[in-house]
Amino acid sequence: MATSSVSKGCFVFKPKDSKKRKTSTTADYFHKGKAVSENDKLRFSSYQSLWQQMKEETERLQENLNEKMFDNFISFIKKSHVQVNSEGNDWSYRMRCSEIPTAALVLGVNVPDHEMTVQSLSDLLKQSLTPHVVCLQGKECTTVKQVLQKILKHLMGGNGNEEEEEEEEEEDMERSVDFHQIKMSCSMASLCRWYNTVAKKSTSKSPRKKRKSLLQHEVAPPIVIIFKDLESFLPKVLQDFIIIASNYIQRLPLVLVFGIATSPIIIHRMLTHSVSSLLCIELFQSLPCIDHLAAVIDKLVLTTKFPFKLSGKVLQVLINIFLYHDFSAKNFVKGFQLSLLEHYYTQPLSFLCCALNETNARVHHLSHDDCELIRQLPSLMGYVDHQDSEKQVELLTNDQYLKTIVQTLLTDLHVYHKNYFAVLKCLHIFTSSLPKYPLGKQIRELYITCLESNVWEIKEYSSAFQLLGMMAKDELVRLLQKCVEVLQSSEHKSLAQATQTLEDFLAKFQKLDDAPVDDVEDGEENITESQRSLQKKTDLYQLQKTLMEMKVLKRRKKPSRFECLRMDVLQFMDQLARQYLVSPDTQPLHELVYFQDASTLRRHLNAAPRAALQMALSNPYYYLKNEALKSEGGTITYAAPDICIIYKLHLECGRLINLYDWLQAFATVVCAAEGKDPDEINNGQVEGVIHARFIRAVSELEFLGFIKSTKRKTDHVARLTWGGF
Template sequence: LLLTAQCPFKLGEKVLQVLINIFLYHDFSVQNFVKGFQLCIVEHFYSQPLSVLCCQLVEAKKRINSLSHDQCENIRRLPSFRRYVESQVSEKQIALLTGDSFLKEIIQKLLEDLHVYHENYVSVLRCLHVFTSSLPKYPLGKQIRELHCACLENRVWETEEYESSLQLARMLNKSDLVTMLQQCVEIFVSSSGKEFDKTVEKLKEFLTQFQKLEAEPFQEQDVSVSSQKELQKKTDLYHLQKTLLELKESRRSKKLTKFEMLRFEVVDYIDSLVRSYLVPADHKTLHEIVYFNTASILREHLNAAPRIALHTALNNPYCYLKNQALKSDGGSISNKAPDICIVYKLHLECGRLINLVDWLEAFSTVVMAVEGPNPDAASSDQVDDVIHARFIRAVSELELLGFIKPSKQKTDHVARLTWGGC
């Protein structure tokens, strides 16, 4: 779904990383991942006016012709299109900014280029993954999703991990290298991209050269055997370091074998494919039409913020209960609110330590304002037992939610644990 040119909608690197992190470290649910992906689609088509062009290429060409002047202006405002305009000659810049018909022709061409880019990107990414997934310690990750995120984030060939991968690839043995080349040939042959005919020929040529090397007599009378014997003989640290330095110098001055030269050539060729086809998507013109990049909106919907939700529920219960009797002004306390809401709003007015007696008196005052005094009470100064029990229950619930804790300084006080608006 994500690595196919058939699906016109794409996820940006940060958005994809949010979905993957929630999947791996939170719920491990494929169903929730799909729901998150569906949410991205809804948000993209809701917030991006030009998402009308996020469809199959044939359909997109039809829709381009029916674009209004306002939609053309929206395209001209896209950051990627601005960069494209700035790179053109002055005559073409004027035509792009003033003529809608000429703009529509260019948009068709740019969307075709974007479609071709996606076709080529997927094939070369899979080819690169064949090489990187078998390297020691996996500098670019073991899974193709890790490699995909790295390529979306920036120019992958400029990273240290990529350089490490190239160095390790230049040390692969012949059998592994041949197997990888065969897998790459299969990937490019099955690819829908039309630019890989020469690539397939080149890879097959490499395979033929490896076969010829196997037919030739093995000429490497390696120094490695004798060098290993030397290392085994000398156990003294000084002589060991000296021998290692000599071996390093001898390898530098040593002439490369045919296999080593061919191996370097293969790795350099794969490197050239990466630099040509794995350009980050945000470097392509009109990428905003098909890519959803607003990770902050996705986090708001998918990443739970329990403290904010609790504060909203306790400070303004009407927000969730929709009971007209619970409506109140910003700073006032509704005496018809649930007990825990009254206790919570009273605790917001206190400092670091809260006197339980004063808190109970304030709670009783608010509650009695609607219920009226109890005629059966022994004294007007004595708090009703039912109100006392309600207060204890509300305070216990507040402690369970983590807003307060018992104080060791004073037994008749509790310590407040949260500050600010919530």
């Protein structure tokens, strides 16, 4: 067990026969400390399977959203140094070669999503273009020396993130560089020497089987340096590094990438004109975070691919956190995952929240206890109340009959969602372009409205249809064509008739264009005659009489064929909404697939640290679960921790707290807890231990932000918070 070393050190030797501590897994929490049942395992496996599908869907979505930007970015890097080895005598070419190719990547204010985007970009570069990719963060690079050290460590020492299972021994020996030497010789000259000896050798070798290079090996691969958060870098450090790198741009194929959260103008604010002129900047814009959220909601929420659904209040909590906190689609997906986990954890029948092809087998294996839990669901109780007496008896007593009905209801629930989302998208197509957006501009707003109540009962619904009643023919035809495409994509039999009706409306509008102009109606002739009479000389009485006649004739005017057809279209859309957009709360067994506990989700995601601190200090039993800490409101328990006693005593004081009086009150409580007589404190002298405990508790309270020192009185502290639990 002994060891020798030139330098002093501490060595830890673990015993060979030591038993590993048993760690709890996520599956252990599903049975809540009870015996593990088959339903618990099934719930956990269902959660894992469903979340894996959702995770893969979001990853594919992320790749598709950034695909165009990444393709342009790869093309920019490929062309940045492709002509370095070619001969060029043009003045503009020589000027461009003396500049550092720089990509300004505007990622948006959704900072939590930047890591995911940058990581995807880095992986894509390593797989398709170059293995020499370095990612830098502002908090790790406060000096130029640290910037160079990070670059040399990632390139010369190996990144550790490259998944290359088969590497040649010669390359391994060249990459095994002592990190102490890197720190001693951190300079661009060292990087040049390494690149000339190591990187260019890879160009003469055949490409690896696993790496599909888009860049032919005629040109050495570039070195891409990504500044993840440009705003957090010190301007002086950034300027010095760019000046140093510009002197080596003819020998090193460098490419800089600036990750920008605010605006591209930040580059010119951080860099002087002389430094920014050394860069050849090209701008790349990522998808706005609002569009990213809309795509995520469309793929995860407004779909029948996944059986799990969110209630209106839960979805509103997640959207509010997105809009008012971080604009992060990544955090929105995490909140969605938390909702999924809470649903499968708290709902004992959530194992029935699965794909439709798995439902029949799981319903068939329901036990008697499971059937009793199903009978206790409020939605099924309402369904039973609407049945006749014989079916009610069968549903409440016969488990086999109940299983048959449950299978039918779950199938109907799936069909309900298919029709619901198709009609919802059609209604959104009609109302999203209206002035002032009475039913919302985004489909998520309309969806939340439909979840919380019947949409046709609100005032905004009637306002929207009044505006639709004034829509022009061309716009109405365009909206009908979009609705037909949506209904055809649903491919459900119940909406086939609705699709055919909309196609018939389109055909009638087409006939309106082809039909000849009808003769002028009698009412229109009378109006024209009245308008002509207005042009003649007349007195005030005759003028008033003519205007009244015109008003009456306009009221009697028959609507045109287009107006009648437009009214029929709106009536049909209103009929579709009333038929298919009924609230999910009316559907039997909706509790199995809908998560409705918005308060739990809000408590987990919207943390309130001050409220938690005040609860812990005023009522320590809430967290410590010690019976000796139980007390009535407002009283001070002697067995409470020192900081809790100090906190309750400071609640009795005003704006300024006298430290001496505070100490005496604390000593009185502590002495009573230890069984001492508080009157034994002679002349106000307290023991040194009590005094030290008081100072430590006051310091902790100051650290938590409840008090602060004040210059108004030297022996006082100022109170910073008011109120408590």
